[in-house]
Amino acid sequence: MTTRPIKVLIAKPGLDGHDRGAKVLARGLRDEGFEVIYTGLRQTPEMVVSAALQEDVDVVGLSILSGAHMTLLPRICEGLRSQGLDDVLVTAGGIIPDDDIPALKEAGVSRVFGPGTTIREVAEYIRGNAPSREG
Amino acid sequence: MSESLAQRARAGDRRALARLLSEVENRTSVAEAALRELYPQAGRAHLVGVTGAPGSGKSTLVAALVSEVRKAGRPVAVLAIDPSSPITGGAILGDRVRMQAHAGDTDVFIRSMASRGHAGGLATSTVAAAAVLDVAGFPLVFIETVGTGQSEVEIASIADTTLVVQAPEMGDEVQAIKAGLLEVADIVVVNKSDRPGADRAASQLRGMLTVGAQHDRAMGDRPRPKRPDVLLASGLTGAGVAALLAALDRRDSARRAALRDGQPPDPAQIARAEAQLAGILAQRLGERLREPGREEERSRSVRAIAAHELDPYAAADSLLGLLHDGKG
Numbered sequence: 001m002t003t004r005p006i007k008v009l010i011a012k013p014g015l016d017g018h019d020r021g022a023k024v025l026a027r028g029l030r031d032e033g034f035e036v037i038y039t040g041l042r043q044t045p046e047m048v049v050s051a052a053l054q055e056d057v058d059v060v061g062l063s064i065l066s067g068a069h070m071t072l073l074p075r076i077c078e079g080l081r082s083q084g085l086d087d088v089l090v091t092a093g094g095i096i097p098d099d100d101i102p103a104l105k106e107a108g109v110s111r112v113f114g115p116g117t118t119i120r121e122v123a124e125y126i127r128g129n130a131p132s133r134e135g
Numbered sequence: 136m137s138e139s140l141a142q143r144a145r146a147g148d149r150r151a152l153a154r155l156l157s158e159v160e161n162r163t164s165v166a167e168a169a170l171r172e173l174y175p176q177a178g179r180a181h182l183v184g185v186t187g188a189p190g191s192g193k194s195t196l197v198a199a200l201v202s203e204v205r206k207a208g209r210p211v212a213v214l215a216i217d218p219s220s221p222i223t224g225g226a227i228l229g230d231r232v233r234m235q236a237h238a239g240d241t242d243v244f245i246r247s248m249a250s251r252g253h254a255g256g257l258a259t260s261t262v263a264a265a266a267v268l269d270v271a272g273f274p275l276v277f278i279e280t281v282g283t284g285q286s287e288v289e290i291a292s293i294a295d296t297t298l299v300v301q302a303p304e305m306g307d308e309v310q311a312i313k314a315g316l317l318e319v320a321d322i323v324v325v326n327k328s329d330r331p332g333a334d335r336a337a338s339q340l341r342g343m344l345t346v347g348a349q350h351d352r353a354m355g356d357r358p359r360p361k362r363p364d365v366l367l368a369s370g371l372t373g374a375g376v377a378a379l380l381a382a383l384d385r386r387d388s389a390r391r392a393a394l395r396d397g398q399p400p401d402p403a404q405i406a407r408a409e410a411q412l413a414g415i416l417a418q419r420l421g422e423r424l425r426e427p428g429r430e431e432e433r434s435r436s437v438r439a440i441a442a443h444e445l446d447p448y449a450a451a452d453s454l455l456g457l458l459h460d461g462k463g
Binding site for chain 1: 246
């Protein structure tokens with residue numbers, strides 16, 4: 001089989017309970033033909049990294065609206081690297097001020113999607129940027 | 136590359152294990168080479184199939200069982216299968232939501248798999264993935280199926296032990312005597328025992344599943360229904376979970392004793408071998424019919440069948456004939 005679905009982990013790190021966005025995105029990406037692993041609310045960086053490792057995902061999508069993104073997102077990127085998951089594409093969405101984006105990119109988040117982003121945009125970005133693997 | 140993946144997975148490298156499972160899911164040549172290498176060492180782990188209707192609490196119960204297993208310090212793996220969209224091929228794999236408490240524990244390995252609608256069924260990939268986990272050092276592997284209806288009994292051909300999860304208020308006694316899922320159960324669990332009606336459901340199931348037990352002897356050598364234990368448990372509160380694990384372990388001890396004594400494979404193992412072989416044969420056949428030189432004839436046949444110009448039996452025979460004539 002040459003057409004392997006892209007695997008995406010959708011996780012919500014941090015303590016806010018606003019998971020509607022993450023669920024809508026998970027559902028939307030399903031309809032775009034991705035295999036979406038949904039881990040739910042209140043994920044610690046350790047949980048996200050462990051799920052990404054065990055599920056061997058291509059992409060980690062992080063939804064965060066709590067304001068703790070400057071702490072949690074770099075920690076997740078660091079955790080992924082420490083497990084040898086350097087090639088995993090990390091994206092983020094939620095309420096993240098523009099001023100914080102450069103530092104997040106520096107930390108390893110490849111793209112931050114703000115409010116108003118369409119599912120199509122996210123899907124196309126993933127298709128264009130997910131690591132390609134032979135197989 | 137494949138050799139090193141398999142060897143690294145066996146040596147406890149979780150990243151290599153995860154990668155190898157992807158190869159298995161994608162049915163690559165890397166996976167095939169690895170499985171050929173690993174197969175002789177597999178067959179030790181207790182494969183427990185967990186099945187039941189959507190929402191009956193399979194994932195929560197598996198999570199509770201995993202916690203119980205970890206109290207004893209034993210490693211455990213979970214394969215959690217969710218359906219793929221027949222339209223887009225996409226999937227939501229949501230079983231981890233209930234199982235995230237064990238993140239960071241390297242002796243718990245949870246892997247989601249989309250059913251993907253492969254030719255030859257899901258059995259081939261699932262058995263292969265379970266074999267990989269077995270060899271990677273997990274003596275107990277839970278295989279959580281997609282939520283099932285009444286007759287998805289494939290899991291029984293994969294697992295050593297089939298656990299059918301029921302919830303209270305899922306039907307009367309007539310449901311319990313219908314053919315299908317309940318028939319393949321080695322253990323029936325009435326989950327959500329904290330909910331009203333659970334005791335009643337369990338006693339109804341017990342009553343109905345043992346109906347005709349005295350008739351079993353009269354059936355002689357004919358295939359007999361299983362007589363599963365009916366246990367009450369709550370994945371949410373943990374009540375009854377220790378007893379459930381103990382019941383699973385008793386089955387495992389019997390299985391291991393048989394293995395040690397060099398007894399011939401039991402019916403579950405034979406069924407698993409049948410399912411694996413049938414799946415791989417179907418896959419191989421499909422691949423060979425899609426090879427250049429045959430693909431054209433194959434797709435012509437498909438169109439002719441669709442137009443009712445050719446019957447599917449004749450088409451199948453003539454395609455099989457092609458395999459004999461050509462390079463064989």
